[in-house]
Amino acid sequence: MNKTVEQLLARSNRLGADKANTNYAGGNTSAKGAETDPVTGEDVELLWVKGSGGDLGTLTEPGLAVLRLDRMRALPDVYPGLDREDEMVAAFDFCLHGKGGAAPSIDTAMHGLVDAPHVDHLHPDAGIAIATAADGRNLTAEIFGGSVVWVPWRRPGFQLGLDIAKVKQSNPQAIGCILGGHGITAWGTTSEECEANSLKIIRTATEYLAAHGKPDPFGAELSGYGALPEEERRAKAAALAPHIRAIASRDKPTVGNFTDDPAVLDFLAHAEHPRLAGLGTSCPDHFLRTKIKPLVLDLPADTSVEDSIDRLHELHEQYRADYAGYYQKYAAADSPAMRGADPAIILIPGVGMFSYGANKQTARVAGEFYVNAINVMRGAESVSTYTPIDDREKFRIEYWALEEAKLQRMPKPRSHAGRIALVTGAASGIGKAIATRLAAEGACVVIADLDRAKATEAAAELGNTDVAIGVAADVTDPEQVRAAVEQAVLAFGGVDLVVNNAGLSISKPLLETSEQDWDLQHNVMAKGSFLVSQAAAKIMIDQNLGGDIVYISSKNSVFAGPNNIAYSAVKADQAHQVRLLAAELGEYGIRVNGINPDGVVRGSGIFAGGWGAQRAKVYGVPEEDLGKFYAQRTLLKREVLPEHCANAVAVITSAELDHTTGLHIPVDAGVAAAFLR
Numbered sequence: 001m002n003k004t005v006e007q008l009l010a011r012s013n014r015l016g017a018d019k020a021n022t023n024y025a026g027g028n029t030s031a032k033g034a035e036t037d038p039v040t041g042e043d044v045e046l047l048w049v050k051g052s053g054g055d056l057g058t059l060t061e062p063g064l065a066v067l068r069l070d071r072m073r074a075l076p077d078v079y080p081g082l083d084r085e086d087e088m089v090a091a092f093d094f095c096l097h098g099k100g101g102a103a104p105s106i107d108t109a110m111h112g113l114v115d116a117p118h119v120d121h122l123h124p125d126a127g128i129a130i131a132t133a134a135d136g137r138n139l140t141a142e143i144f145g146g147s148v149v150w151v152p153w154r155r156p157g158f159q160l161g162l163d164i165a166k167v168k169q170s171n172p173q174a175i176g177c178i179l180g181g182h183g184i185t186a187w188g189t190t191s192e193e194c195e196a197n198s199l200k201i202i203r204t205a206t207e208y209l210a211a212h213g214k215p216d217p218f219g220a221e222l223s224g225y226g227a228l229p230e231e232e233r234r235a236k237a238a239a240l241a242p243h244i245r246a247i248a249s250r251d252k253p254t255v256g257n258f259t260d261d262p263a264v265l266d267f268l269a270h271a272e273h274p275r276l277a278g279l280g281t282s283c284p285d286h287f288l289r290t291k292i293k294p295l296v297l298d299l300p301a302d303t304s305v306e307d308s309i310d311r312l313h314e315l316h317e318q319y320r321a322d323y324a325g326y327y328q329k330y331a332a333a334d335s336p337a338m339r340g341a342d343p344a345i346i347l348i349p350g351v352g353m354f355s356y357g358a359n360k361q362t363a364r365v366a367g368e369f370y371v372n373a374i375n376v377m378r379g380a381e382s383v384s385t386y387t388p389i390d391d392r393e394k395f396r397i398e399y400w401a402l403e404e405a406k407l408q409r410m411p412k413p414r415s416h417a418g419r420i421a422l423v424t425g426a427a428s429g430i431g432k433a434i435a436t437r438l439a440a441e442g443a444c445v446v447i448a449d450l451d452r453a454k455a456t457e458a459a460a461e462l463g464n465t466d467v468a469i470g471v472a473a474d475v476t477d478p479e480q481v482r483a484a485v486e487q488a489v490l491a492f493g494g495v496d497l498v499v500n501n502a503g504l505s506i507s508k509p510l511l512e513t514s515e516q517d518w519d520l521q522h523n524v525m526a527k528g529s530f531l532v533s534q535a536a537a538k539i540m541i542d543q544n545l546g547g548d549i550v551y552i553s554s555k556n557s558v559f560a561g562p563n564n565i566a567y568s569a570v571k572a573d574q575a576h577q578v579r580l581l582a583a584e585l586g587e588y589g590i591r592v593n594g595i596n597p598d599g600v601v602r603g604s605g606i607f608a609g610g611w612g613a614q615r616a617k618v619y620g621v622p623e624e625d626l627g628k629f630y631a632q633r634t635l636l637k638r639e640v641l642p643e644h645c646a647n648a649v650a651v652i653t654s655a656e657l658d659h660t661t662g663l664h665i666p667v668d669a670g671v672a673a674a675f676l677r
Contacts, residue, residue, distance in 0.1 A: 001061060004033035005048055008118075008189040009059055014057025015195065019487055020124060021202060023372050024365050025055045026285040027122040027183065031191060032069060032113035035097075045069040049111045051102025052406065065104040071095040074114035079158060084403055088158040109161025114168050116187035118178075118194035120232065123283050125372055126205035127184040129379025132282045134387040140178045143208045147173060148201055153180035153389055155396060156284060176201050181282045181389040213382025218270035224300030225349040227265040234260070237351050238486040239305045240312075242542035244346050245494045247295070247316045248356040251340035253418045253545055255444055256493020257363040259371075260352035262474070267374045268349040272381070274298065277347065281373040282388030284397050289357070289366040292326065292394050294345035295319045301350020308348070319343055330395035336404040345370050358418055360444050360466040360492055369374060414442030415654045420492040422446040422485065424475055424532055425502030427454035430552060432601055433642030434499050434649050435459075440466055441650055443497065446488040448473040450502075465491070475502045475528030478535075485535045494543050498536040500529040500574070501552040509563040509613035521566045526573040533577070533592075537585055546589030548653040549579050552645065553594045555666060555674035563618050575664060582662035591661040593652045598640045598668035601627035634672025 008031040015021045015029065030049035035362040037044040047067045050056065054063040072095050073486060076285055080087060092104040095112075104656070111119045130139050140150040149167050154160045164185055167177050175197040176186030184201050188194030208249035237258050248254050269272050278291035296504040297303075299311055323341040331338075344356045344366050355367030380386035397403065422437045425431040427449035436456065439445045445468040455470030469491050473484035489496050503525050506517045533549050540547035556568040582592040599615065616623040631639040648667050651657060668674055 022122040054103040067095040114163040123183040125375035133384035217381035219272035254356035295343035417442030421497040423499040431501040433646040437646035551594040559674040594664040638669040
């Protein structure tokens, strides 16, 4: 790897690892240097700059755009002016070197035109606090003297690059600038100097705010708006979550994230929070994810859940009307269509913040950005007055043709994107295969199992906590079921898809089946499925988004085999629960279906736990040959594996079968005696 690139990546990763320097996916870095042109064999000057959509903390070489500097420096000669500056983004493509790497971002001009070998553009809270202060220009001069120069707000683009290049040229003593309403830019002759200058600007701003800021920037404490005790706070959050998700998902289903970060609770406990929240965020990276402002519940922390829900719905209608008014006021004939009028951030005094997005990562990052915005407001209000860019400028960015083009380039969502699945008994066997498949199809997955450690381990195999979490749950215990569903709600915002998979089996003839054998199997599978479905259905109804409940039943629900009275009876119970719940929950758009597998031997916890040996004895075959035995008695002569059950769950819960409910799908390779009649 080119040494210049190595240094750039190392610097980027260090800066991006500390959220005091920049938010996730925010800002960009660059370096200029020489590399041999493989065509001419001569050195060519290049610009390496973080490409569109990347994150500094995790940036790697494929995330860099690579452009020829001679062509970048020629662009001002063909610049058609501010009214047509968006055309310059397409011009970047004609400056790419070789395959060009990642797509150049809108900030590429800033990096290419500034006459410095290394440039950083960052979004630190302390820097944005100065950038959004009403007297930010004077504060910049007071804090930094002439070493950092104020640049008035300008939408990111080619002209801003020209502005910063001129500032650098006119102020040879400067190490960087404060971009009004936006962030900071720093430069240096070496990578080390550039990084040091970036950190110096951030540190100096932070120290100034700490030394000169007033202690109560958010005003006096509001009586009754302080944080509830933790247990009460989280219980209220869980009770409100499905209703709040319904609010955030009227136009388009979303995934949620909840946080009771102390910064959020403190903000909501003080008198100025309604005014400041109403002003919205300022940094473009922030409001593109948080929308221009949040929805804020205007009731004390101890307000009942029922009254809070009623008021939230009233506020939602007002929010939608306000957003539609904002769109209509600033939209031009060629503006993209309004993307939705629901809030992305919802603040509940005493409880915390709910944030929403197309997936968990987007929702979580939106929440992180609003915490950044709170920190910015605190800093600006402590030394001045928080004054974000105006709504017209926000609209110009939110409905920017370039932003719309970026959205249109995004890949088509996977079949289960935006859905939240809870799978019981999912640390192994069929349940694990189902969880794995649903995660692969884009769902957020909650793996529930008796063994918390195994559940957590299985979840970690699927990805980080934006993808899956593991929870402990004995499905025979209503309190543990309630707690598991609550954890799902607080982790991802709600529940859309439940798979009743938890089970066990004891193979005995009638006269050897004890009352304990009978009760154990019925408690886990009949009662357990009932409890899980009941708890999940309440969430689904409150969300008003429909949903899916799937029972992993068995061919034994319709096939009468020997020495299997308790297991087969309880599977028949589950099979009829499917029909009963399909009939009852259809009015809420909740579909209920079942999967009837034949014996799944490989990867099955049930079979490994003794059931395999028992069934092998019944059929008079070696246990290691039981899978082959089952396969040979089917019409297709194929063994049924956990993945085949997972395939059926993925299909029956997909949009392609959204008109199907009350159905049992055989996954048995063809057992004629189990044909549904």
